[in-house]
Amino acid sequence: MKVEMKRLSVDWLMEIIHLCIERIVIVDRDGMIVYIDEAYSEFIGVSFDEAVGRSVQDVIENTRMHIVAKTGRKEIEHLQPINESVMIANRYPIFIDGELVGAVGTVMFPDPDNVRHFQNKMNNLMEELNFYKKKAVNELTSKYSFDDLIGNSHSFQAAKTLGKKVAGSDSSVLLTGESGTGKELFAHAIHQSSVRSNYPFVAINCASIPEVLFESELFGYEDGAFTGAKKGGKEGLFKVANRGTVFLDEIGDMPLSMQSKLLRALQEKEVQPVGGPKTLPIDLRIIAATNRDLMKMVEEGTFRQDLFYRLNVINIEIPALRKRKEDIEAISNNLLQKLERKFYRKGTSFSPEVVEKLKEHQWPGNVRELENVLERAINVLDGTTIQLEHLPLYIRDQELKSNELKESPDNETPPKNLSQTPVQPLKETIAQAEKKAIAHALEVVGGDKLAAAKLLGIGKTSFYNKCKVYGLSGS
Ligand SMILES: Nc1ncnc2c1ncn2[C@@H]1O[C@H](COP(=O)(O)OP(=O)(O)O)[C@@H](O)[C@H]1O
Ligand SMILES: [Mg+2]
Structure with a gap:
């Protein structure tokens, strides 16, 4: 027999509802229960007769049916605690002929199979995460050796020899030198030739960690040490580096408050995680680096003298590139080889004029600046020989500029041969001006970045x- 939709009997409708949804409740506009099915009433421990005609709030915990019956806005997949289990509730307003007359709600248990599946997935992800975490720590090894430090000049060789000599000891090393001279490279090399080379090498840039995070980053924190702290606490970098080497880069930028905490940790050979009573023993070798004059900072009272002596057991001063011009060609060739690998190029070389130009430049940014200049050159290079035109203008024109300056000391007067100067994209001119201003500011304040900024x-x-x-x- 064919059954037409509008002729569905109440029995049919009831049976369909029962089959489709396990627990259902219907309220009128005032939030009074007009219907509740057997499964639901059984679940909350009231009979059908006890429930019907009563306010839904008196019968069902944490219900919002009376609200939906008033607002006319449906609520889907709300979590609703009932009888100590959390149910998923869907609540729909009922409109008849466009008029809000009540609401119908269903609740169901989250599917236990789904929950289990989800849990399994989480467990697998956690396992994977732990695996990579361990791996990441294992990869905290030094990447460079003394062979990667290019340069035969007397001053550079002297620094290298000293580095090799002290690598075997456990003494603290302070690497000084301008920015980009290779301090970090030295730190790697020292760790790699030390007995600690199988343990982590952890580099910490003291200038880039916000002061408020210093302690928790370096020493770690206990579970619940502060709001937003990760559950289970976090291991500090000093603990991660245990038995290995910590490289404290830009140590001159470490705030005074932190300097005393660092000193204590180094003296006691233990760290105290934030928010925790217990201390953890640590076994570390410290290599620190700075481009600032720490002695002067000690005199000025911005760097602790006791910490300075603790770090400065062995000082290796790395000479600026302009003071070892004989190294420029060898370093350039070495960098070019690296860049060839990076950019999938082969057989590139420098024209003799380029080599001359590179030797003339003052390199305020040292090897890092040289690296940037060569990377730019290889990017704009069509053939295989790097020519003058592949160098940035500020290097190409340095002679021209210094001549211009000599000719017209008054900066207001434009240089006579301006029309002969090639026009370059505005961006580049702005970048050059910006770079010059930054280098100048750094020079004026003796490398103090905060002051320069x-x-x-x-x-x-x-x-x-x-x-x-x-x-x-x-x-
Ligand atoms: N002697 C060198 N030979 C080859 N590459 C070098 C040399 N010195 C520095 N570099 C390179 O120059 C860049 C800057 O060196 P880095 O150690 O970071 O300098 P710093 O820490 O003193 O600012 C790095 O990419 C490094 O590989
Ligand atoms: Mg550095």
């Missing part, structure tokens, strides 16, 4: 970003 009237982060772009940063 202040002088220039820009924020610390923006300043660091720009330094990176122009190869002027120490990190």
Whole structure:
């Protein structure tokens, strides 16, 4: 027999509802229960007769049916605690002929199979995460050896020899030198030739960690140490580096408050995680680096003297590139080989004029600046020989510029041969001016980045970003 929709009897409708949804409740506009099915009433422990005609709030825990019956807005997949289990509730307003007359609600248990499936998936992900975490720690090894430090000049060789000599000892090393001279490279090499080479090498840039996070980053924190702290706490970098080497880059930028905490950790050979009573023993070798004059900072009271002596057991001063011009060609060739691999090029070389130009330049950003200049050159290179035209204008024209300056000391007067100067994209001119201003500011304040940023009237982060772009940063 064919059954037409509008002729569905109440019995049919009831049976269909019963089959489709296990637990259902219907209320009128005032939130009074007009219907509740057997499964639901059984679940909450009231009979059909007890429930019907009563306010839904008196019968069902945490219900919002009376609200939906008033607002006319449906609520889907709400979590609703009932009888100590959390149910998933769907609540729909009922409109008849466009008029809000009540609401119908269903609740169901989250499918236990689904929950189990979800849990399995989470467990697998956690396992995977732990695996990679361990792996990441294992990969905290040094990447460079002394063979990667190119340069035969007397001053550079002397620094290298000293580095090799002290690598075997456990003494603290302070690497000093301008930004981009290879301090980080030295730190890697020292770790790699030390007895700690099988343990982690952890580099920490003291200038880029916000002061409020210093302690928790370095020493870790206990579960619930502060709001937003990760559950289960977090291991500090000092603990991660245990038995290995910690490289404290830009140590001159470490705030005073942190300096005393660092000193204590180094003296006691233990760290105290934030929010925890217990201390953890640590066994570390410290290599620190800075492009600032720490002695002067000690005199000025911005760097702790006791910490300075603790770090400065062995000082290796890495000479600026302009003071070892004989190394420029060898380093350039070495960098070019690296860049060839990076850019899938082969057989590139420098024209003799380029080599001359590179030797003439003053390199305020040292090897990092040289690296940037060569990367730019290889990017704009069509053939295989790097010519003068592939160098940025500020290097190509340095002689021209210094002549111009000599000719017209008054900056207001335009140089006579301006029309002969090739026009370059505005962006490049602006970039050159910006770089010059930053280098100048750094020079004026003796490498103090915070002070330089202040002088220039820009924020610390923006300043660091720009330094990176122009190869002027120490990190
Ligand atoms: N002697 C060198 N030979 C080859 N590459 C070098 C040398 N010195 C520095 N570099 C390269 O120059 C860049 C800057 O060196 P880095 O160690 O970060 O300098 P710093 O820490 O002193 O600012 C790095 O990419 C590094 O590989
Ligand atoms: Mg550095």
